Amino acid sequence: MALLDRHLAFLAALREAGLPVSLAEGLDAVHALAAIDLAERKALRAAYAATLVKRQAHREAFDTLFDLWFPPVTGSPETARERPAYGDPEVRRLRDELSRLLVEGDDDLLRDFARQAVGAYGRGSGGGSGGSPWFSYQVLRTLSPDTLMAGLLAAVLTERGGLDEKVARRTFTRRIERLERFVAEDVRRRIAEETGAGKAARGAVRRPLEEIDFLRATRADLTAIRREIQPLARRLAARLTHRRRHGGRGRLDFRRTVRASLSTGGVPLTTHHRPPRPHKPELVVLCDASDSVSSFAHFTLLLTYALREQFARVRAFAFIDDLDEITRFFAPGADVVEAMTRMTREARLVWISGHSDYGRAFGVFADRYADAITPKTSLLILGDARSNYGSLNLETVERLAGRARHAYWLNPEPLRDWDTGDSAASAYGAVVPMRECRNLAQLADFVESLA
């Protein structure tokens, strides 16, 4: 394939993966290619990245596709071998070599090692029709790098425990992750060689973090999302403050205007205004803390608390089949991780069954905390509206919602799953406007519209 064709196909693949690559940017990339040494793969990658990828969220997709379209090596000189059983001397030799490489930490050697391992053990045995003939899990199962940790730590540490171990553990975890990535990269490359890059690209690209469903996220995803909350809150806060400040100017500040006009001979060239009074809503959050949706409630709470300054007051309540106020765990300056664990440990959320009972929870709320809702309050309910076929207590919800200035219900389930099984989404949706909130992007949109 000529370079230009490859370039165009690469651009098309990027667009298909959701990167907004414009015509002008494509041309810039071509100019950039002319300016660098094409034999330098790192420079090539940097040139494409600088001209085509303008959001860091797209970087991972870009790297995956780049490796497919511009593979570092081609062909597979190694002969495929039968996957040996655990304890085979061959495996022991490989694992010893891997340990050595991990201690050294040279990325290039590690990558070569991954390539050889994939060549030897990555070939699928079944040869089923249409299935991809290379698998990374076979390689990783053979090597099982995770089980090397104890040996690695013993190799570099004189005594266990403490900061030294933490540092070493972190270093090796990162290196093992890199090895896994190299293996996955090489597997994709081999698949691309056999079936074409375009076909291999499909499904290889992960969606950006902010579009991952809360309810389907893996543990690693959840950690990554939690890390994203603080920066997101900072971005939202900046945007909100900005919007407030520009939401119309306040009254004319006569004194300052006259004072300023003195330096221009009494002509008021510039007028000064009093800062506008921003409207800050009070927020009452009611969240379902049962296992099925707790991660979602967790993120929403974290985000609303990170944005505390944007609200006049935030009160939070959690429920499963009993309800308790959890505001106290989120005192200013409190550690968020701590707050979450304390909440699950100390708050009284379970009454009998430990399954969500929306009807009872709303009833308890109306009995004990009805005064929390005033005409200035925005009421926010978080949950999947799955009440395990219990009572719904619709009148109470309607009364609460009617008393608040605004009421919203955020449902982390995809729209198509509403009203299936024990979900009472439409019933509640008729009383409180319900919105789908599956991922970080939707959550951010909502919180911005709220404040």
Next chain:
Amino acid sequence: MTLSSPTDVRERLAAVDYLADDAIATTVYLAAALGKPLLVEGPAGVGKTELAKAVAAITDARLVRLQCYEGLDEARALYEWNYRKQLLRIQAAGDQEWSATHDDIFSEEFLLERPLLTAIRRTDPTVLLIDEIDKADVEVEGLLLEVLSDFQVTIPELGTITAARRPFVVLTSNATRELSEALKRRCLYLHLDHPSPERERDIVRARVPGIDEALATRLAQVVAVLRELELKKPPSIAETVDWARTLLALGLDRLGGEEIAATLGVVLKHHSDQERARKEVVAGDATAR
């Protein structure tokens, strides 16, 4: 001085103590070769502004800096007429014809240059640093479009001023808001992130001469561990460097639990972050001893 290749860029940056990786060197080289503005994005304190300064240093250019903030407007960014002086001129004119006065007061003498216009009009090599563009209002981006794509400024009374010599433009952003597509399209993009412990060690050694290599390594590793805790504000490179200087000033040559606890304030500036670090990093070390 022109830049001849990514390797050249990297070597020269290293000579002014800015340690660039492949991506940084290639992107800076491309920005110079294609004459396009460079948009550098990343968390606070990873060396975005420093990169612009380093580029100015290696190309023997003067750095013209436009610090963006909320409410920044044309008058602060581009140019402004010196109203007071114009007013004086009009008052002093007395009986003079208005048309003569008019021509007079809209001339060079009454023009106050602001950073963008300064950078455009300079004939010597210039690096224009537009710092923290995300802090400025969206309208400022619109204002920048003409400057960044055609390197020209239009002043109604004087006409269009085109750059005599294209400045090397660096825009930095902390990504507190998404910049407009139009602006991004005109720029090359570079994302800077917290460096790997190895690179950070090298940066510390370059920036803090006299620090022991083992201590620098240790410092970089500890900072890497700190960054993985869930902190409100992870430590930046600048803070790591400060930490290294602190250790040097205190004459500490090892970094164990006690030393970290005593100097934690240099890198972590939120109370809850410090508590967290004490619990997860320092406490573990104390029990080990």
